Amino acid sequence: MIHLNNVSFSYDGIPALKNISLTIQKGESVSLMGTSGCGKSTLLRLLNGIISPTAGSFHFDDEEITIKKLSDPVFSKRFHKKIGFVFQNADVQLFCSTVFDEIAFGPRQMGMSEKEVKERVEDCIALLGIEKLSERQPYHLSGGEKRKTAIATVLAMNPDVLTLDEPLTGLDPKTQRWFVDLIVSLNKKGKTVITSSHSLELAQELSGRTILFDQSHSIAADTDTMSLLGNVELLKNANLIDNSYHKHEGKEHSHFHNHAL
Amino acid sequence: MEKESIPTWLQTEDQYIPSRDKDAFIDKSILSLANLLSRAVSSRSTYIEKGRVLPELKVFSLFSIILLVSLSKGFVFTLSVLVILLIILASLEGEDIIRTLKVSLSAAAFSFMILLPSVYFYGVHSCMVITLKVFVSVMAVNILASTTRWDNITRAVKIMLVPDIFILVLDVSLRYIVLLGELSLEMFHALKLRSIGKNHQKRSSLSGIAGSIFLSSRAMADEMYAAMTCRCFTGDYHIRKGFRFGIYDVLFLMCDAGIVWFFFICRSIL
Numbered sequence: 323m324i325h326l327n328n329v330s331f332s333y334d335g336i337p338a339l340k341n342i343s344l345t346i347q348k349g350e351s352v353s354l355m356g357t358s359g360c361g362k363s364t365l366l367r368l369l370n371g372i373i374s375p376t377a378g379s380f381h382f383d384d385e386e387i388t389i390k391k392l393s394d395p396v397f398s399k400r401f402h403k404k405i406g407f408v409f410q411n412a413d414v415q416l417f418c419s420t421v422f423d424e425i426a427f428g429p430r431q432m433g434m435s436e437k438e439v440k441e442r443v444e445d446c447i448a449l450l451g452i453e454k455l456s457e458r459q460p461y462h463l464s465g466g467e468k469r470k471t472a473i474a475t476v477l478a479m480n481p482d483v484l485t486l487d488e489p490l491t492g493l494d495p496k497t498q499r500w501f502v503d504l505i506v507s508l509n510k511k512g513k514t515v516i517t518s519s520h521s522l523e524l525a526q527e528l529s530g531r532t533i534l535f536d537q538s539h540s541i542a543a544d545t546d547t548m549s550l551l552g553n554v555e556l557l558k559n560a561n562l563i564d565n566s567y568h569k570h571e572g573k574e575h576s577h578f579h580n581h582a583l
Numbered sequence: 584m585e586k587e588s589i590p591t592w593l594q595t596e597d598q599y600i601p602s603r604d605k606d607a608f609i610d611k612s613i614l615s616l617a618n619l620l621s622r623a624v625s626s627r628s629t630y631i632e633k634g635r636v637l638p639e640l641k642v643f644s645l646f647s648i649i650l651l652v653s654l655s656k657g658f659v660f661t662l663s664v665l666v667i668l669l670i671i672l673a674s675l676e677g678e679d680i681i682r683t684l685k686v687s688l689s690a691a692a693f694s695f696m697i698l699l700p701s702v703y704f705y706g707v708h709s710c711m712v713i714t715l716k717v718f719v720s721v722m723a724v725n726i727l728a729s730t731t732r733w734d735n736i737t738r739a740v741k742i743m744l745v746p747d748i749f750i751l752v753l754d755v756s757l758r759y760i761v762l763l764g765e766l767s768l769e770m771f772h773a774l775k776l777r778s779i780g781k782n783h784q785k786r787s788s789l790s791g792i793a794g795s796i797f798l799s800s801r802a803m804a805d806e807m808y809a810a811m812t813c814r815c816f817t818g819d820y821h822i823r824k825g826f827r828f829g830i831y832d833v834l835f836l837m838c839d840a841g842i843v844w845f846f847f848i849c850r851s852i853l
Contacts, residue, residue, distance in 0.1 A: 370776060372772050372775075372776070393610075395601075395603055395604065395606070396601055396602075396603060399601035399604075399778065399779045399780060400599075400600070400601050400779075402775070402776050402777075402778070402779050403597070403599055403601065403779040406776075407773075407776055409769065409773060411769065413766075413795065413799065414766060414769035414770045414772075414773050415770075415773040415777075416795070417770060417773075417774065417788060417791030417792045417794075417795050418787075418788075418791055419787075419791065427777055427788075428777055428779060430780075430783075431777075431778065431779055431780030431781055431782055432597070432599055432601075432779065432780045433602070433780060433781065442590075442592065445590040445592070445593070446590075448588070449588055449589065449590065449593075461794075461795055461798055475777065476777075477593060479777070479779060480592060480593055480596075480597050482596060507588075507589055508589065508593075511589045511593065511594045512594055513593075
């Protein structure tokens with residue numbers, strides 16, 4: 323479904339991605355991990371057509387995505403319909419007067435009747451548990467509420483691929499857990515999910531496959547999450563953990579985590 | 584999260600073919616904001632203070648040149664200053680030269696258009712003199728902007744006895760142009776990604792973005808002022824004490840003195 327071949331990207335000559343090659347199949351759930359500034363967000367932007375590779379090629383559904391193709395409005399709209407992006411800063415994604423209108427923005431553009439739009443919006447509102455926010459102004463919501471609204475706006479367009487840029491940052495532990503469950507459920511129902519995250523504790527539950535970026539903006543590992551989390555040396559080399567990182571094993575489950583020093 | 588709570592439509596693919604819409608304004612806005620930010624960011628990250636002259640001296644010279652050019656009569660003094668400025672301009676990078684000339688010529692052309700009716704009453708001479716003065720003044724300002732970092736300029740205006748509140752507003756505004764520009768760019772990107780069909784309410788989308796940026800800028804300004812207050816800011820701007828004059832500063836000062844001397848010579852002759 324998604325194929326990157328030797329993709330590189332740089333901002334004003336400063337490299338952000340170097341020789342990235344990867345393939346993501348339909349229905350997969352993939353985590354992007356790495357330290358801040360390693361290129362996770364840049365990769366998500368590239369996958370969403372916000373930026374284009376300075377070298378290499380990007381294929382989506384067996385079709386190469388280029389600046390020229392994205393300048394064709396019909397192609398661009400069809401592409402953006404298929405891949406939804408939840409920005410790291412939910413504020414930038416919300417610009418309508420009410421939460422309801424915000425979620426209805428996509429479906430209304432798709433030419434649906436107002437009845438269908440209402441049904442779709444109400445489904446999203448129920449799914450995200452934001453019934454009380456329906457008539458509120460998005461700007462005045464809390465961080466977690468904004469994040470939920472932003473996800474609802476993307477889900478309302480029913481994209482095939484869902485890309486989320488650090489969706490768990492700034493959320494309380496309970497809401498983080500709630501989000502992980504939602505992402506897992508959406509993936510189980512057929513959505514391809516690509517998530518960037520710092521959380522090692524939640525990575526193993528978010529997805530079975532993890533792509534680890536090192537500080538040279540390249541892929542250090544692309545493997546199943548459990549074996550990656552067990553490779554302490556690799557995680558140390560990627561500057562993601564320190565010596566306090568270890569594993570607890572109990573009767574029911576085992577998990578990796580850091581202790582506060 | 585129960586699996587059953589995922590609605591059926593979300594589990595199937597939409598058969599959707601988008602229609603054309605006149606929304607080129609999103610791409611144009613993204614492009615212009617990206618250009619603005621690219622200029623601002625590149626000047627922030629890679630810019631090295633050009634020349635070896637104290638910024639305070641450069642700002643002082645700018646004010647002097649603008650004042651003397653405004654007070655001068657006829658072409659001689661203004662043209663002489665123009666020659667000096669063109670020599671300085673020639674030492675800058677190509678991009679800076681083009682930008683400076685573009686802005687200066689635009690300002691001069693605008694002044695000429697405004698002054699055009701006065702030709703009928705006072706002849707063409709006054710109109711040309713004022714247009715030339717505008718050209719020289721705007722060029723001087725642009726040369727300063729191209730060769731001096733903004734934070735050094737705001738620091739330097741302190742010695743011109745400019746009130747602290749003005750410096751604060753100038754400093755904060757310049758800093759937030761980039762931040763708010765980045766925020767606007769992100770919002771336009773988000774709008775583009777969600778513009779997957781025909782948007783019948785383009786104006787309300789744009790006003791929504793403008794409203795969010797306004798609210799964000801207010802919140803950011805409040806937070807920044809609170810943070811400054813927590814760090815003991817009481818409204819006074821302090822500048823570094825003492826100047827370290829180098830040979831280039833002395834030469835620059837002598838050049839300034841020469842310009843002032845030439846101004847009075849021109850006045851006595853005319």
